[in-house]
Amino acid sequence: MSLLEVTDLTMAFGGLVANDRISFTLHEGEVLGVIGPNGAGKTTLFACIAGFLKPTRGQVRFAGEDITGMRPDRICRRGLVRTFQIVRALPDLTVLQNVMVGAFLRTHAMREARQIAEEVLAFTGLEARAHTPGKNLTIADKKRLEVARALATQPRLLMLDEVMSGLNAQERQQAVTLVRAIQRRGISILLIEHIMDVLLPLSNRVLVLNYGKKIAEGSPDSITRNPEVIAAYLGSSYASPS
Ligand SMILES: Nc1ncnc2c1ncn2[C@@H]1O[C@H](COP(=O)(O)OP(=O)(O)O)[C@@H](O)[C@H]1O
Ligand SMILES: [Mg+2]
Secondary structure: OEEEEEEEEEEEEOOEEEEEEEEEEEEOOOEEEEEOOOOOOHHHHHHHHHOOOOOOEEEEEEOOEEOOOOOHHHHHHOOEEEOOOOOOOOOOOEHHHHHHHHHOOOOOOHHHHHHHHHHHHHHHOOHHHOOOEHHHOOHHHHHHHHHHHHHOOOOOEEEEEOOOOOOOHHHHHHHHHHHHHHHHOOOEEEEEOOOHHHHHHHOOEEEEEEOOEEEEEEOHHHHHHOHHHHHHHHOHHHOOOO
């Protein structure tokens, strides 16, 4: 079943067309990777899908319903949530409290929110940081907290915007493991990631953006062999994977 259907999505900022008639489908259960050079329109696409920007034209359907232009909290309630490239955790709240903020989307009961948050902290490996203020976390833990807050809203589709940028190799590996575990829970994932070596093995399919347009879509293998993609983004080292 297709969970997310984006049709002819266009987002113009004055004369600048950041997303230009983008169409694609995400199937329930899959990890769909989104790549493209800086400024290609990836974050704008997330913002349009999740309701933070109102697209100039086009349609976003989620679980069979037209959600185009709907407010972010309403979209989130339907089970679609995004993280932010610039981490948004509340600096003076503890990790547990930050995650509880996400849980309050589904419950008004303090105890239940705490229970959901604790479960998410265990799942994301943040248990030991539960009482640390958000501002005192390392970059890697801040990114992890961003994912944990989103998970606490109990999504069907999680959109991750560069949650692995700025991490070292070991932290990145842990993040990869977490993304796989999220997929195993049956949560679908739309994944923006700059680091190709990380994105390709994680993705069932990949979407490539360049200057606001979708220039390719397909299996990770077909993407690395696509001449237009190589020219736009990957560079010659990806033309013949070793
Ligand atoms: N709120 C905005 N107002 C004006 N221009 C914007 C805004 N957000 C993004 N842009 C522009 O849209 C283009 C796409 O940006 P973005 O979606 O952030 O790309 P990416 O995430 O792929 O790096 C860029 O040229 C950027 O400067
Ligand atoms: Mg971006």
